[in-house]
Amino acid sequence: MSTEDTREEELKGVGCSRKRKEDPRFIQGKGNYVDDVKLPGMLVGKVVRSPYAHAKIVSINKEAALALPGVHAVLTAEDLKPLGLHWMPTLAGDVCAVLADEKVSFQYQEVAFVIADNRYIAVDGADLVEVEYEELPVVVDPHHAMDADAAIVRDDLVGKDEAGQGSRKHNNHIFNWDVGDKDATDRAFESAEVTVKQKMINHRVHASPLETCGCVASFDKVKGDMTVYMTSQAPHIVRTVITLLSGIPESKVRVIAPDIGGGFGNKVGIYPGYVCAIVASIVLGRPVKWIEDRIENLSTTAFARDYHMEGELAADKDGKIKALRVNVLADHGAFNTHAQPTKWPAGLFSICTGSYDIPVAYANVDGVFTNKAPGGVSYRCSFRVTEAVYVVERMIDVLAQKIGMDPAEIRMKNFIQPEQFPYQSALGWEYDSGNYPAALKKVMEAVDYEGLRKEQAEKKARGEIMGIGLCTFTEIVGAGPSKACDILGVGMFDSAEIRIHPTGSAIARMGTISQGQGHETTYAQIIATELGLSSDDIQIEEGDTDTAPYGLGTYGSRTTPVGGAATVKAARKIREKARKIAAHLLEVSENDLEWDVDQFRVVGSPDQAKSMKEIAWAAYNNVPDGMEMGLEAVDYYDPPNFTFPFGAYLAVVDIDKFTGVTTIRRFYALDDCGTRINPMIIEGQVHGGLNEGYAVAMGQELPYDTEGNLLGNTFMDYFWPTMVETPKWELDYTVTPSPHHPMGAKGVAESPHVGSIPCFSNAINDAFMQFGAEKHIDMPHNAFRVWKTLQEMGLNKD
Amino acid sequence: MAKTHIQFTLNGQAVETLVEPRELLIHVIREQLGQTGSHIGCETSHCGVCTVDLNGASLKSCTVLAVQANGGDVTTVEGLAQSGELHAVQEAFMQEHGLQCGFCTPGMLMRSYRFLQENPNPTEEEIRVGMSGNLCRCTGYQNIIKSIQVAAQKLQAK
Amino acid sequence: MIPGNFEYHAPTSLADALALLGQYGDEAKIIAGGHSLLPMMKLRFAEPEHLIDINGISELRGIREEGGMIKIGAMTTENQLIASEILWDKCPLIPTAAKLIADPQVRNRGTIGGDIAHGDPGNDHPAIMLALGASFVLAGPDGERTVPADGFFLGTYYTQLEEGEIMTEIQVPVPPAGSGYGFSKLKRKTGDFATAAAAVQLQLNGDSCTQINIALTNVGPCSFKASDAAAHLTGKVIDDALISEAAEKAMADCDPSEDLRGNIEYKTSMAGEMVRRAIRSALSNAKGE
Incomplete structure (x- = not known):
């Protein structure tokens, strides 16, 4: 091995499966999660919640609760009203009740907040708050939300012809959003040789990280400072919102996101519990902790999906797609608290043309209010990308079935070809890079696709049911260019600040926040490669708004595409300064220097070199005339475009025809996330995302009864597979760098979730299609639902 | 409500405290005794992030009263390393990337620690069954299984 | 929570x-x-004023064989059942199911006695006990009584266990060769x-089934024996057709309630399927296959 390779290896930079910097504290029980925070004089809050989905609040009697020793206060909307805090703005231009104002609009809605000495007394106190309700008729089914006689979910919006996202046509209507050339699309359908149309549901689910949401708010009455420890995927924007809500100057608000026990989108939003804790701390002048229990988490803090879609494809008889049309009814629950870039009411749903070269397309989304918990967050995906990928990946299979073509063949026929990049999609995106045919071909060869199809046919002849699912997805992540994306007016850039110490170690802070993705490890690798310093000497810090530069946080696979790019850019600023210092030290012109792993050397005279460590020392005592001392840089990166990770997945399932139980025999996942920073971490992210996709496709759901009662809000019912149920994962990859990202990286952690859900669903549908199933089968594909299909088709017999 | 005096061994140290009978072991360990390594996840004994060792058996400390641990011997993740040396399961989880957000990790480690004493040389299938009381949202389990296999090898080599 | x-x-x-149970009556719960x-x-669905913890009563734990009977202390845990050599040797249905x-x-x-005495139709030991023809020893203020499993389960959370009584022992006749x-x-x-479970214990004489118990979990207000199904098989050489007929008879006895696991039709059908599978495996087991 050459010394150059050795030096490079010692850096543990990009491409290295470096062991994680975070792990020593986590394996020794020394993580610091929000519920571990204990401040002197800290009180605990508990939310009193509505048992009804829709009811008028007749009265609230706090007396018994206040009489309980250890209870300090009980807050209701009446108490928050004078402060103007009984309602709060949402990221989507709507407002959301902090504590129910005159009526409740979903079951488990926040009605009162009891603050007590400890969590035991807080729960006892909450039990003693007497609330008298008068039940109202409910709207549960979104398809009936805009009926003429539908109950009105939101009295506060009656008579308003918009709810923050454009005009609306009914009291329960939130918005209409459409994109694409409708007329051209309609014409393409009229003249098409083949058309298919299919309704499908991306059912309501919840990200439910193992750590629930919570915070500790601590207001210092003397200094006027507010410090909030919070499970937040976006602490900086939370700080801004706290200022906007409370009037406390942003300089006096400090939000700290400590170690986070998984986010998956659940911890993007700002929830009433947080606001209550903050207000309580201001009112009482003591720190107040609020931690959700699991039932509260599953019932209130931001569900995902609930997209009722109708997909249509027009094609010629050989399967070449001519047009795509999608109509969506989106159930946002009682308040429009979906977490998307503010101008995008349906997020990035317009990625729904997928990996295919579709000449024209049109998508149309209506959002409605129902008496269900509010939300619509992105659960381990960029905004509404799972829904978009699901509809196109199911529809292409539906089309394949209609014309009798193999699902792999129809994909190959319609892929955007490698030479078409950058590719302008019919719905307005510029895909950065991709090689879809190569990815699918690699998967088909790895699993012996032909052999699997043959086996499937043999099994069918024996009355056994096997399914093969494909998914060749394209994501859109890394929100986003500020011209397109903002949250409450703040552009969706991200940031990095790197400081090199005199002895050559470094500290770097970012505007993002890790929730298990290993940022402390991987950011250091990027800097190591860019600056020639060992990643072991680079300390990464995130999540404290007093120290980290402003950033929009971690969700929508934006850390690597945006924060990672900021890190590269900041590092390169430092390298350019280092080049000047090196030239000064070596007494040569800058142009005579070349970068070599961890040093600048003189071109043609490699013995003359200055290592980055030497340069760092010099930066603090011997810089060229006119140069400032020190070696640090900050970068706020506004990406020129999104990135478009892609992949090809294949699932093989066997269905027990008597019970409906599905066994995942194989799952092969090929991902292309561009440049790979830490393969070990990438693989771990993919494993985890696949398992979440498995959970969503095969069992998770938040079902409501006709009265708006949520059924199944504990881990008894809500499906989280254990090791026993979880399949084995086989991983593969290709590398197609992003041309516009400074290191070619695209982001990876959400691909396996986005890509695996339609893959599982396609496998189940494939299993039934071979027996002549004519209609699409909706998720979740749990044993009961699969059995119902078996029963309907008469397949559950010997 | 009158408080009850309890004492037990926590990670090798004798501890005593006053508790209400209704206080759950996990709350007492975390909030009174300050050992916050063990976590709270589901509160219905499904997720296992509160798994600790009591008298040589794994249990979910969200579904045991602190008074029931009176006189017992409790080990949490903080007690796994001995004389500054990490336990093999801790080493293996780091080596094989068996954790991500770290929230399930203390419970996973405590269950692995006990499981490998119950079954020092498990098959993959036995690991899946033996660890089925612990949920992880991040890893998809594959690297946890690998970690336990590696830990088993490390322990056998000792 | x-x-x-x-x-x-x-x-x-x-x-x-x-004595404590006598003193506090219905204000008390045994844990x-x-x-x-x-x-x-x-969840505050139960709010007892007194909790009587019987984990410290060592006489309630343990497994022994005595006079053709396996006697299991009510406080014996599931893992103790699984670890019991006596049970694997003499009555493997119990540890097989406990796993x-x-x-x-x-x-x-979790203990075998708690699982039985709670009267939850979703618990598995009641059906196992019905299949094995077990009896339960109930201690009360006036002494002990022994009641057969058959007839003990009366409804959801409703058994023959009376106020003031504690289940102390489970007695299982050792199944013959x-x-x-x-x-x-x-x-x-x-x-x-x-979603549904079935426990089967049978006896063969040659190829003929001389005795069979079939019991079901979670497909009715409480666990129950599918007696018609059993009667249909008794005295016969069991074949696939008979198994299917028996499963149909067992399904006729089911009265499940709908929940997220499935609707009534599914659960009933699954009860039938579990019965089929359990009979088949019992037959193989009896034949030493």
Whole structure:
């Protein structure tokens, strides 16, 4: 091995499966999660919640609760009203009740907040708050939300012809959003040789990280400072919102996101519990902790999906797609608290043309209010990308079935070809890079696709049911260019600040926040490669708004595409300064220097070199005339475009025809996330995302009864597979760098979730299609639902 | 409500405290005794992030009263390393990337620690069954299984 | 999810436990493994004023064989059942089924007596006990009585256990040579209750079935024996057709309630399928296959 390779290896930079910097504290029980925070004089809050989905609040009697020793206060909307805090703005231009104002609009809605000495007394106190309700008729089914006689979910919006996202046509209507050339699309359908149309549901689910949401708010009455420890995927924007809500100057608000026990989108939003804790701390002048229990988490803090879609494809008889049309009814629950870039009411749903070269397309989304918990967050995906990928990946299979073509063949026929990049999609995106045919071909060869199809046919002849699912997805992540994306007016850039110490170690802070993705490890690798310093000497810090530069946080696979790019850019600023210092030290012109792993050397005279460590020392005592001392840089990166990770997945399932139980025999996942920073971490992210996709496709759901009662809000019912149920994962990859990202990286952690859900669903549908199933089968594909299909088709017999 | 005096061994140290009978072991360990390594996840004994060792058996400390641990011997993740040396399961989880957000990790480690004493040389299938009381949202389990296999090898080599 | 307040009692003898139970009556609850009771208390569905913890009564634990009978202390945990050589040797149905209950940690706390006495139709031991023809020893203020499993389960959370009584022992007749057992359970995931489960214990003489018990979990208000199904097979050489007919008869006895595990039709159908599977495995077992 050459010394150059050795030096490079010692850096543990990009491409290295470096062991994680975070792990020593986590394996020794020394993580610091929000519920571990204990401040002197800290009180605990508990939310009193509505048992009804829709009811008028007749009265609230706090007396018994206040009489309980250890209870300090009980807050209701009446108490928050004078402060103007009984309602709060949402990221989507709507407002959301902090504590129910005159009526409740979903079951488990926040009605009162009891603050007590400890969590035991807080729960006892909450039990003693007497609330008298008068039940109202409910709207549960979104398809009936805009009926003429539908109950009105939101009295506060009656008579308003918009709810923050454009005009609306009914009291329960939130918005209409459409994109694409409708007329051209309609014409393409009229003249098409083949058309298919299919309704499908991306059912309501919840990200439910193992750590629930919570915070500790601590207001210092003397200094006027507010410090909030919070499970937040976006602490900086939370700080801004706290200022906007409370009037406390942003300089006096400090939000700290400590170690986070998984986010998956659940911890993007700002929830009433947080606001209550903050207000309580201001009112009482003591720190107040609020931690959700699991039932509260599953019932209130931001569900995902609930997209009722109708997909249509027009094609010629050989399967070449001519047009795509999608109509969506989106159930946002009682308040429009979906977490998307503010101008995008349906997020990035317009990625729904997928990996295919579709000449024209049109998508149309209506959002409605129902008496269900509010939300619509992105659960381990960029905004509404799972829904978009699901509809196109199911529809292409539906089309394949209609014309009798193999699902792999129809994909190959319609892929955007490698030479078409950058590719302008019919719905307005510029895909950065991709090689879809190569990815699918690699998967088909790895699993012996032909052999699997043959086996499937043999099994069918024996009355056994096997399914093969494909998914060749394209994501859109890394929100986003500020011209397109903002949250409450703040552009969706991200940031990095790197400081090199005199002895050559470094500290770097970012505007993002890790929730298990290993940022402390991987950011250091990027800097190591860019600056020639060992990643072991680079300390990464995130999540404290007093120290980290402003950033929009971690969700929508934006850390690597945006924060990672900021890190590269900041590092390169430092390298350019280092080049000047090196030239000064070596007494040569800058142009005579070349970068070599961890040093600048003189071109043609490699013995003359200055290592980055030497340069760092010099930066603090011997810089060229006119140069400032020190070696640090900050970068706020506004990406020129999104990135478009892609992949090809294949699932093989066997269905027990008597019970409906599905066994995942194989799952092969090929991902292309561009440049790979830490393969070990990438693989771990993919494993985890696949398992979440498995959970969503095969069992998770938040079902409501006709009265708006949520059924199944504990881990008894809500499906989280254990090791026993979880399949084995086989991983593969290709590398197609992003041309516009400074290191070619695209982001990876959400691909396996986005890509695996339609893959599982396609496998189940494939299993039934071979027996002549004519209609699409909706998720979740749990044993009961699969059995119902078996029963309907008469397949559950010997 | 009158408080009850309890004492037990926590990670090798004798501890005593006053508790209400209704206080759950996990709350007492975390909030009174300050050992916050063990976590709270589901509160219905499904997720296992509160798994600790009591008298040589794994249990979910969200579904045991602190008074029931009176006189017992409790080990949490903080007690796994001995004389500054990490336990093999801790080493293996780091080596094989068996954790991500770290929230399930203390419970996973405590269950692995006990499981490998119950079954020092498990098959993959036995690991899946033996660890089925612990949920992880991040890893998809594959690297946890690998970690336990590696830990088993490390322990056998000792 | 925090339990309400209660007074805690930890008797170390059965006599003390019975005295406490007598003293506090319906204000008291017995806690065994606690994995049914504590979650209900956290949700405040149960708010006993006195909790009598019988974990400290060592006389209630242990497994022994005595006079053709296996006697299991009511406080014996699921993992102790699974670890019992006597049971694997003499009555493998019990540990086979116990392995499918909850998860390893819960099985360290959950007890056979708690599982039976709770009267939850989703618990598995009641059906196993019905299949094995077990009896339960109930201790009360006036002494002990022994009641057969058959007839003990009266409804959801409703058994023959009377106020003031504690289940102390489970007695299982050792199945004779030529017997076979089968247990089939369908569940959504580890840690869930059964969508449906069936326990079968049978005896063959040559190829002919001389005696068979079939019992079901979670497909009615309480566990029950599918007696018509059993009668249909008794005295016959069991073949596939007979198994299917028996399963149909068992299904006719089912009265499940709909929940997220499935509707009535599915659960009933799954009960039939579990019966089929359990009979088949009991037959193979009896034939030494």
